Amino acid sequence: MLQSFRALAENYSVIFFDAYGVLKNFEGVIDGVVDVLAELKRNGKELFIVTNDSSRSPRKMGRLYQHPDLGELFPEDRVGSPGLLARDFQRSKVKTGNVAYLGKSDSAYYIESAGLTPIPLNHCDEDTQIGAVALLDDEGFDWQPDINRVINLLRSRTMPVVVANADKVYPTHGNEVAVAVGGIADLIESILGKQFVRFGKPDAYMFSYSFARASAITPGVRRKDILMVGDTLETDIRGGNKFGIDTVLTLSGNTAKENYQLLIDASGVIPDYVCESIAT
Amino acid sequence: MLQSFRALAENYSVIFFDAYGVLKNFEGVIDGVVDVLAELKRNGKELFIVTNDSSRSPRKMGRLYQHPDLGELFPEDRVGSPGLLARDFQRSKVKTGNVAYLGKSDSAYYIESAGLTPIPLNHCDEDTQIGAVALLDDEGFDWQPDINRVINLLRSRTMPVVVANADKVYPTHGNEVAVAVGGIADLIESILGKQFVRFGKPDAYMFSYSFARASAITPGVRRKDILMVGDTLETDIRGGNKFGIDTVLTLSGNTAKENYQLLIDASGVIPDYVCESIAT
């Protein structure tokens, strides 16, 4: 049942890759991945990252994948993240001023690039003028005191709240995970009885964003020319399916070889193909 | 605080209208609406319907709005519905064969137009080959026996399930409502522990679909040129906001003049503007 990724990729002109669990893991770039990507590029494939990670700018995320001859395999405009959608949202809905944020200063990039002023939540007091709240990506961030600040702020004022990553957890090392900003947003929403504006796979909007980028580079590209490669049924595969592009599940990350069929049956999320990894 | 819709519309070149509660209600097209639409068209505005109703084909839905001189105000290609996204999904994920559906034969249009064969759920037995299940829009449909059929079918087989309307209820007459297919899908999902593929506002995908249509007609159109007009905070306004277009809440349908500000504060969903109706 398992396919060879290299053989499969030949049928597509554009490939969307999830990053964590497909291209890299907690130890860094997965062995053999750079060579496969280089081969695809040489064969004329257009490669994009479609990640739920917004903890760094697209440029910093893309820079991880370097090839001796080809250089950066994912230049800035080839990396799509929920932070970019959050940036666009802020640009259109928060015309001017301050955005209070929960997260590290690295992820505040997505506020600054919208032409707004990021203010850490713990620097806000009752008198601070705030146009919106942003829950940014938070690897390694101590969010506990700020959660209570966000809750009390939003109990008394009505303003847009944007969440730059829908994932409930992020992987740390080995098989371990930590609570991510999507989980924190769930908690705050349930306490306030409100729903925030969230970006991230499986939302089809992530895919239409990257599709627009691909169309700009390859005019006339059709959905059937695109393959989404991901390790997670609930985000990569569900989202790619909904957007109408072909999907391949890799068993190099979140989903294990022993029980992938069980998980497909239990969730009802069916990838078009399954590969062990992209490098085998 | 309330704006004049006519004055507001002058600032936009493309206008997206929700249908029920904005253009029509249970008695038919709302008084004065046809005149306003005609005036907008004469002023060069491009008009689109972005509805969650998939109980009829786009053609039948658009045909309701006729002007003595201008004819059909919304030709088929100006009407976007979740059924169209469901059709595209089936086309890409169910390559051939039968789709079992819950709903009336009118809404099966969205299966046929994907090149597939719609089979009513109550005509399926254990031996019927089925490639997918579609929960279609269901006004006035007696779905009770079929719910149990869907549940038992999906307990034993893994296949894609698509839902062509995310709304929990639809309006009937006066202030009354009836359970819609989105509510039925919630119930089945919760029993099966699965999540189906759903289309409909507030999903940004609905807006990117209509945006693509608008771009084909008006090349170079930007999001800031578009106004979304809707009567429901949770679908029209939340979805338009997320997609980054301007939004106006009308008080001619779901949301009443007495408590719209309360509902905005409680939900945290903030329209850019509020109008009494489009015809006043």
Next chain:
Amino acid sequence: MLQSFRALAENYSVIFFDAYGVLKNFEGVIDGVVDVLAELKRNGKELFIVTNDSSRSPRKMGRLYQHPDLGELFPEDRVGSPGLLARDFQRSKVKTGNVAYLGKSDSAYYIESAGLTPIPLNHCDEDTQIGAVALLDDEGFDWQPDINRVINLLRSRTMPVVVANADKVYPTHGNEVAVAVGGIADLIESILGKQFVRFGKPDAYMFSYSFARASAITPGVRRKDILMVGDTLETDIRGGNKFGIDTVLTLSGNTAKENYQLLIDASGVIPDYVCESIAT
């Protein structure tokens, strides 16, 4: 790992049985069950049914288990159902008058026995005086038109709503299921944004009700003297555990021998013991 039920039962003086999947199935009383129950009674055990079924009166439900010599093995006062708690609730909160109900006339027993007047929902109009709504157990009931009536009634009036069975589905024949009143209540609650008063396992209240009955018959009985026997982790075992009595999972109904350990690990609901059935 599997225990003998007979050997296990020796350690307890009071035994609570779930009915469906333990004592009976869609074909009637399970073979050998009457003999086991008779043996337990002869050994001085006090036997009770703790069921989520309220589609009939306790008397009718108990009458199913007849022994040639011992007669009815579960007299009326040995059968606990959510309907009895719903009856008590109505008695204390609806002092007088009409209760509109969704369900069959058989289950209206639980309204009449509270001294109130049951009125089928489809006999209610805008002028009917109603003190409460009861969603009763509904095997084989055509509830679709009444759901819309309940929704519209409760959108305009504030009154208590009581649900006499928390289960989402009930078993029909073979391995099949049908939507039960607990699932319907979920749907209505989600549409209205309200939570009703629900009775049924795993709610510890069901167990404290039967514990009070057992204490009346066997004064001084302690929780450690009681064994709960059930085929469903989520209701029988979770509820018994929470109430602090010992629990045994039987594999004669809802939970299959092939995957019970997987289900225990996935749910985190851990029975004290597991038996193939009570009759083996």
Next chain:
Amino acid sequence: MLQSFRALAENYSVIFFDAYGVLKNFEGVIDGVVDVLAELKRNGKELFIVTNDSSRSPRKMGRLYQHPDLGELFPEDRVGSPGLLARDFQRSKVKTGNVAYLGKSDSAYYIESAGLTPIPLNHCDEDTQIGAVALLDDEGFDWQPDINRVINLLRSRTMPVVVANADKVYPTHGNEVAVAVGGIADLIESILGKQFVRFGKPDAYMFSYSFARASAITPGVRRKDILMVGDTLETDIRGGNKFGIDTVLTLSGNTAKENYQLLIDASGVIPDYVCESIAT
């Protein structure tokens, strides 16, 4: 519509009080409360606290209410908390050994009093033998690092998890709140896809526990002799109603005079009476 609490109390022989918002607030015991309680005691009423607070032992919680002549108004056996139910659960389901807990050492009282050994989660490593996990009440506790520990622990091992307070937030000062252990438990459950064993109002089990205590002190007491006094519709009033005792909402805490009727209509939770406070 507002009643006098003193006049109302005359009709009952047993009174259950919620603590926070009824008897005390962030500044301490509410003015006039001690006098009212003393008067009730002198009139022969039996008084109990039924709280969701498990951050201290019943003895410490009761000690707050001192009268110059009558001494402690709530001796240890008159204070019911979810921690006591959690203690009973551990006693019956964790026969021996260690219980890893999230919370302050004060709340570990509820583990020790079950005859088990509390071990703070941050002292557990992979080799620690653990029989259960307890999420205890956590005012002022820094739980962020421990949440990740709990999640990773429960991803690899199956064991009972008990939550000693179902509330999502607790009040801090003024109108502010902070995330409570019930909210944290929601987050962890949603990440793991499991449901823990939770105790606290509105669960009827809390009321049946205190009812058993009241019966021990006043043999033959009936439910209609008991009045539940609380400031929160969702816990105090919903729970008291479900248990079948009379309920009075006070407007001295969570629920404000301006909008209590709106909240009753929106939630469908209807108190039998409403009072401004118990001291007016």
